Every structure is written in C-alpha cells, then in structure tokens.
Amino acid sequence: MYSKSKKSLSAIPLLSLLLLSLDASATQVVDGCYATHQQVNISAREQNRLAIDGRRIGTVVPSQKGVISYVKDEQAGALYFTLASDTPNSGTVTLFVSDEQNPAATCKLILVPRPIAGEEIIIKPPAESRTSAAGRKGGDGRALAYQRHAKDMILQMADEESRDLEPIPVNQEIPLWKEARLVMLSKYLDGDLVGEKYRLTNVSDTDMLLMEQELYRKGVVAVVIENHTLPSKGQTLIFIVRGRKDNE
Known part of the structure; x- marks a missing residue:
C-alpha cells in the first residue's frame, strides 16, 4: 500500500518537534488550519481558551474520546479547556473544530502540551467569496453530507x-x-x-x-x-x- 520511495510518515526526534514549537506567551493566531493540520502550544495543566475570530464555535471533537475537559462560554462562543487528569502530557492531541456559521468547514489543530501558563488560541476562518457562499446555500448539500x-x-x-x-x-x-x-x-x-x-x-x-x-x-x-x-x-x-x- 505504501512504498519505501514515498514514505507516508516522518520519523524525527521529539526534540526537533519541540524546537519547531516556539513558546508563546501571548495569543496564538492560527491561520490555514482548514486546509492542513496546524500545531499549537497549550498548557499541560492550566486552562486554555479556544475561539474563532468573528464566529462562534459550533463543535469540538478530539481524536481521542475523553482526552480533554472543557466548558463552553455560550455568550462569547468560545471554549475553555484543559487536558483530562489521566491524559499523558508528553504526546499530542488532535482537535477538529467547526463554527456555527459554516459547520462543514473543519479546522484541524494539533495540540502540544507544554509546561507553560494557559494559552489563548484564536482560529482565523477561511475567506469566503459571495459566489462560494451562494453556491453553498443553493447546492444540494451532497458534499456537506x-x-x-x-x-x-x-x-x-x-x-x-x-x-x-x-x-x-x-x-x-x-x-x-x-x-x-x-x-x-x-x-x-x-x-x-x-x-x-x-x-x-x-x-x-x-x-x-x-x-x-x-x-x-x-x-x-x-x-x-x-x-x-x-x-x-x-x-x-x-x-x-x-x-x-x-x-x-
């Protein structure tokens, strides 16, 4: 199924991953996560805040059931979350996030737990032209389904x-x-x-x-x-x- 000439996975030391993930002491703005996975730092023990710029969070689905604990801020449409107490803080967690305005578009975040203070993560939604919006509303919904x-x-x-x-x-x-x-x-x-x-x-x-x-x-x-x-x-x-x- 997978040939050696085209490796589907990359094996690199974990240290390299940590070096690529710069410590963030302020808000992390995430762009491009609707097209490909984006990596962000989170606090391994403290509460973190997740929001979508100009929109309200609709659904958040982790790749592993029960890996995070969260409370939704209904008024702001944001999410406050932390790793569950029994979740290892040495690996990573994938989150699939969608907003109420366009639930079919999914942002893919790779959370990297770090020994840092609670982080704020702001997702930038993809730009949408009037033509594409009209096409989505007028279509038969097959792609969404x-x-x-x-x-x-x-x-x-x-x-x-x-x-x-x-x-x-x-x-x-x-x-x-x-x-x-x-x-x-x-x-x-x-x-x-x-x-x-x-x-x-x-x-x-x-x-x-x-x-x-x-x-x-x-x-x-x-x-x-x-x-x-x-x-x-x-x-x-x-x-x-x-x-x-x-x-x-």
Missing part, C-alpha cells in the same frame, strides 16, 4: 462501545519501511464509504512524529491518528475513511 458521513465513521470506529457499524476483521500487515510496522486491524463498510482501522508500531530506536496529511492518497476522505508522537516501540491507532470501490 459526505464530510459529515466520514466524520461519523471515524467516531464510530474509535468508540467500540457505541458504534453501530460491524467491523470486518482483517489483521493484515501492510508493507511499510523498516522503522515502522503497520497492521490493518479491521474494515468497515457504510454506504459509499469504507473505514479502515490500523495499528502502527514504532520499531526504531528513536521517537517518531506522525502527521495526518502525510497519509492522504487518492480516494481518501479523512485521516485521524490517535497519538502523533511515538517513542521507540510505541503504538498508535490510525483511522482512515476512503471512497468505496466498485468491487467492495
């Missing part, structure tokens, strides 16, 4: 207790490169989409950094990685949703 369908599949694959989809056991190792071992655990069929659940193990002697956008290929609709930073011999679950082929 498709995106919501993919998000629902991710949530159901991750939550074994409440899911309605029946898993198809696979347990097949997918050839990757020498630093990692990738096993497809199960597959899920739902209408015109297919969900795939993987377990990736870091078999190298160094830390490994994983990014969702590096796993996108033709036909893939959504990718979620449970843990982005893996120590040596560490494991993570990966969820991929793609379009269903004619023979499936």
Whole structure:
C-alpha cells in the first residue's frame, strides 16, 4: 500500500518537534488550519481558551474520546479547556473544530502540551467569496453530507462501545519501511464509504512524529491518528475513511 520511495510518515526526534514549537506567551493566531493540520502550544495543566475570530464555535471533537475537559462560554462562543487528569502530557492531541456559521468547514489543530501558563488560541476562518457562499446555500448539500458521513465513521470506529457499524476483521500487515510496522486491524463498510482501522508500531530506536496529511492518497476522505508522537516501540491507532470501490 505504501512504498519505501514515498514514505507516508516522518520519523524525527521529539526534540526537533519541540524546537519547531516556539513558546508563546501571548495569543496564538492560527491561520490555514482548514486546509492542513496546524500545531499549537497549550498548557499541560492550566486552562486554555479556544475561539474563532468573528464566529462562534459550533463543535469540538478530539481524536481521542475523553482526552480533554472543557466548558463552553455560550455568550462569547468560545471554549475553555484543559487536558483530562489521566491524559499523558508528553504526546499530542488532535482537535477538529467547526463554527456555527459554516459547520462543514473543519479546522484541524494539533495540540502540544507544554509546561507553560494557559494559552489563548484564536482560529482565523477561511475567506469566503459571495459566489462560494451562494453556491453553498443553493447546492444540494451532497458534499456537506459526505464530510459529515466520514466524520461519523471515524467516531464510530474509535468508540467500540457505541458504534453501530460491524467491523470486518482483517489483521493484515501492510508493507511499510523498516522503522515502522503497520497492521490493518479491521474494515468497515457504510454506504459509499469504507473505514479502515490500523495499528502502527514504532520499531526504531528513536521517537517518531506522525502527521495526518502525510497519509492522504487518492480516494481518501479523512485521516485521524490517535497519538502523533511515538517513542521507540510505541503504538498508535490510525483511522482512515476512503471512497468505496466498485468491487467492495
């Protein structure tokens, strides 16, 4: 599925990740998170504030259930959150954030816990032309439904207790490169989409950094990685949703 000539994941020391993440003592303004994942620092122990510039937060879905505790400021449309008490503060957490004005557009944030004071994170929504807004309102909503369908599949694959989809056991190792071992655990069929659940193990002697956008290929609709930073011999679950082929 993945060739060695085109590595889908990058393995770099965790120290490099921390050096790339500059300490922020003021508000962090995030731009471009609707197109690709953006990394932000958060306090590992104190409350953090999340808001969308000029809009109200609609939904916030973490990649791992129960990983954050939060209180929504209904008046301001913002979110105050902290890591749950049993959440490791040495890894990262992905948040999928949408606003009330355009719930189909999703901002993807990679939260990096740091031993710092509480942070304020302001998301800049994407610019929208009048033409695109009119097209969205006048369309039949198929694209929006498709995106919501993919998000629902991710949530159901991750939550074994409440899911309605029946898993198809696979347990097949997918050839990757020498630093990692990738096993497809199960597959899920739902209408015109297919969900795939993987377990990736870091078999190298160094830390490994994983990014969702590096796993996108033709036909893939959504990718979620449970843990982005893996120590040596560490494991993570990966969820991929793609379009269903004619023979499936």
